[in-house]
Amino acid sequence: SQQGEEDPQALSIQEGENATMNCSYKTSINNLQWYRQNSGRGLVHLILIRSNEREKHSGRLRVTLDTSKKSSSLLITASRAADTASYFCAFRPYSGAGSYQLTFGKGTKLSVIP
């Protein structure tokens, strides 16, 4: 399977702390995306980083991408209780022209304790 792997599977922190979660993948990619899912609901897109970018910011989110290590990390700074959710990375495994299959990781479940 070319499914991504998130690490850790679960993370519990206090409000105000930073949360870091990682995603590893096995193939070449064109871009990598991060999504958030509140319990049982649809996923919401957070940020997209292209393969030629190393770092990207959006508000309290910081994403890095290391294509040589085939890994990405999502940092949420100054976390809030409302950040409690599952976070998924998603990418298109490179399998030649014409394939636009999108693969998701298994997710990191973040709990932010007030």
Add this chain to the structure above:
Amino acid sequence: EAQVTQNPRYLITVTGKKLTVTCSQNMNHEYMSWYRQDPGLGLRQIYYSMNVEVTDKGDVPEGYKVSRKEKRNFPLILESPSPNQTSLYFCASSPRTSGGYNYEQYFGPGTRLTVT
């Protein structure tokens, strides 16, 4: 309001009884996709469509069918559902892809299917 809608939201059915889950988007997106989500397995792509009459398999297409006759609709068909298809299903859409890039996906609210 820009959105992806799915119907029904909840469905309990019996083995072998054909069912269709509808998906519709009002954003004129070209790319649409179906995923299933199971505990410990994350999201897995079932089928996707690049445009009208263009569909392709994802990771787990067995037991499912799709069609894309109109740009806005992308129904998921289970011709003979089995208990291992009990899952949470999501439809998603995305703007035009080009140059090999997959753009951000807009997700529907999900359909929880139970097959007994």
